[in-house]
Amino acid sequence: MGNLISISGRSTLIGTEPPATVRAPEIEPGVGCNFDSYLLVPDNTLHDRIAAAKARLGEDVVILGHHYQRDEVIQFADFRGDSLKLSFQAAEAYSRYIVFCGVHFMAESADILRRPHQVVVLPDLNAGCSMADMADIGQVEACWRELASVVDVSKIVPVTYMNSTAAIKAFTGQQGGSICTSSNAAAVLKWAFENGEKVLFLPDEHLGRNTGYRMGIPLGEMIVWDPYQEFGGNTPEAVRKARIILWKGYCSVHQRFTPEQVARVRREHPGIRVIVHPECRFEVAQAADQIGSTEGIIKAIESAPASSEWAVGTEIHLVNRLGKAFHDRKVISLDRNVCVCTTMFRITPQHLLWALENLGSGNVVNRISVDERTRYCARLALDRMLSLR
């Protein structure tokens, strides 16, 4: 089902006056209209309308909010978490509609893990992920063919970060590989090396390098595959020697952090602890005191003593929320400038309202649907990861 919904009979609500003898339909302005009409909903009514639309749907809907989501949206989430945790919570919740306030690959993952009766909705289809978009399935398949021309690919295990498209997850499943998250990347890499000689790590170069290095793999044994260069920018000899082939992809939020920022924050706040996400560059991860996944960062600050000071290298909405939740600790961003996930930020209260009110009227808008074959193969890769828990 697409995002187009019938607007017939509704135009009187946003423009022309209805004829005197005809009563206007008794529905809220905007319901049943395309999204643009929701841009006219007054800001001061949004909260109450979203709450009412959610209440009307009752147990039919579960709203998921990723930690990087803006406050005005995440306040309506039934569950908050990272993408994997949220997908499982949704399936466990059993609700008919899963409204995912995150980005496209997260909604795809929820669709892969959902129960048969569930439908996944992404309030704004433009909420993508720059990192996931950096590994196109055609490029990855071409890379695999090129690797096969110089090494035995049956000995290469693909390991794919959760932040990837369903097509890349399916490729991973087909080739005997596994998905990983930022929390379990080391455990999945260990499994991969027990089952093969080399790893193709997709699509985040930094998570792959940071994890491999912490496991004792020298930097010289990790090469980068740039899909825009001939043979990935490598020689056949370099591919033969490499243990990890890192796909050249990155997160536009975490790549912004620099070692200079770490040095500055230490100068300005002596004694502060620096914790960064493993999607940050190698030099930043090396300069930090601690590396933590999204959930790892939350746990570290939660369990820290009162009056401790933290500089955090991750998305700003999470950093600000941690600062508010633990006001007896100092929590600041490593980057003085706002470091926001602009794609996730695309989901506004207006989008959430539009999705909920349409669901309430029986219109499924912005459904995310992964085809059966892709779901099946992607599920293989996800199940491999889950079997390692």
Ligand code: SF4
């Ligand atoms: S923070 Fe980075 S990896 Fe996460 S959704 Fe945004 S762009 Fe993608």
